[in-house]
Amino acid sequence: EAQVTQNPRYLITVTGKKLTVTCSQNMNHEYMSWYRQDPGLGLRQIYYSMNVEVTDKGDVPEGYKVSRKEKRNFPLILESPSPNQTSLYFCASSTGTGTINQPQHFGDGTRLSIL
């Protein structure tokens, strides 16, 4: 089954304790992206990756890092989490770029609470 898998689905942690949210897709997609979703603000893009070893900042990249060493994986790293990063996070992937935007496939989300 084609899917985007995020882990963990839920996490409660404390300020300053490094954490990684993993994202994996099995569709051989070139494009992957991370979003955060907050009440009243909708979905905001954090980082995206056009392909292996190619990453770029989205609208809200501060406090986050990403890496794309393999095509299928795109982990989101919070080196020193703070309470304002408490949010619902989504990973997404799509078949690529070209001249037509391809629909994105989203994971089921990771709910992070930073105390």
Place this chain on the structure above:
Amino acid sequence: LAKTTQPISMDSYEGQEVNITCSHNNIATNDYITWYQQFPSQGPRFIIQGYKTKVTNEVASLFIPADRKSSTLSLPRVSLSDTAVYYCLVGTLRVGYSTLTFGKGTMLLVSP
């Protein structure tokens, strides 16, 4: 980046047609318009995409006027299961360049 504006919420009844409009006044020439549906505790799911005029698939229609400064998602004969948040996404995705911007979403509540 194209900024999008949608109504915060809409109400409807089963069997009615629902039209949700998204405004994107500064849409760029290369931008496409995509709509997603999101249920609680799930990620957004693709509904429909278009560039201009009208696009129809098995679940919805998308109307885009000639100036492309707005778009309307049309859901025919909604049912209770269509209760969800609907997002308009405008932008373009090319190698080395991404301007995808989601709207804040429209909460559609369908009642019996």
